[in-house]
Amino acid sequence: MPRRQSAGPASARAMMLTLLGECVLPAGGTAWTSAVVAAFERLGVAEKAARQALMRTANAGWLEPVKEGRRTRWELTADARRMLGDGAERIYSFGPADGWDGRWVLVAARIADGDRAARHRVRTRLAWAGFGSLGSGLWISPHAEREAEAVRVLREARVADGAHVFTARRSDVGDVRAMVGQAWDLEAIGAAYSEFNAEFRAAVPRDVLARQLELVHAWRRFPAIDPALPRELLPAAWNGARAAELFADRHSRWAPDARREWRRLNDPA
Secondary structure (H helix, E strand, O other): OOOOOOOOHHHHHHHHHHHHHHHHOOOOOEEEHHHHHHHHHHOOOOHHHHHHHHHHHHHOOOEEEEEEOOEEEEEEOHHHHHHHHHHHHHHHHOOOEOOOOOEEEEEEEOOOOOOHHHHHHHHHHHHHOOOEEEEOOEEEEOOHHHHHHHHHHHHHOOOHHHEEEEEEEOOOOOOHHHHHHHHOOHHHHHHHHHHHHHHOOOOOOOOHHHHHHHHHHHHOOHHHHOOOOEHHHOOOOOOHHHHHHHHHHHHHHHHHHHHHHHHHHOOOO
């Protein structure tokens, strides 16, 4: 979400998840409607959109309303706490991989042309796990520890019987960087990192709560688009490493004041 940009229902719902993970979960898992509306107002999100995002998030099973007089307090569900905790671990620790042992995971999956649901599920879930496609149902990842995740995706899509998963080392035949370039659009990912670095270059925000939410919201996209390749497979001037350092610095620097401001907004008094 660009800075101070009006948000429609979809982007307001996405920012809601950022707020829940960054502020609500660490502060005990509850939020008053008034606090959410006030925080969203700082982000340029209208009150109506903020309230709609709350309702949609509750309908999705992430929040439970608790009435106290004319006011509503929202509590994170157990599933929401677990998912937000898992997401936070991935988001806050995300960056280029170190200590690669040279092994690859290969997934070969033949899916019937008419089974679009299974094809979509496998494609999106493997991409989220950092796998890149070489076409013709062949997916690769330099993260050997994700073999089990690939098998789980295939089984949940009910295509495991016609698939094969290998963990192996690559021979010297062909250019490994050409293969990487075919599997992942590193140029586009690098451009996204350049935008992130430019956006959050300034170290002193005028509104620390809003800026912290914008920072985390912007960073959330990278685990979904960047496979976190080992440094040996990345371009020499890869700016993703700089972006990871920038995120860690800004997040740790702004977090105390941002969370203090959220607690002030969320004070029921």
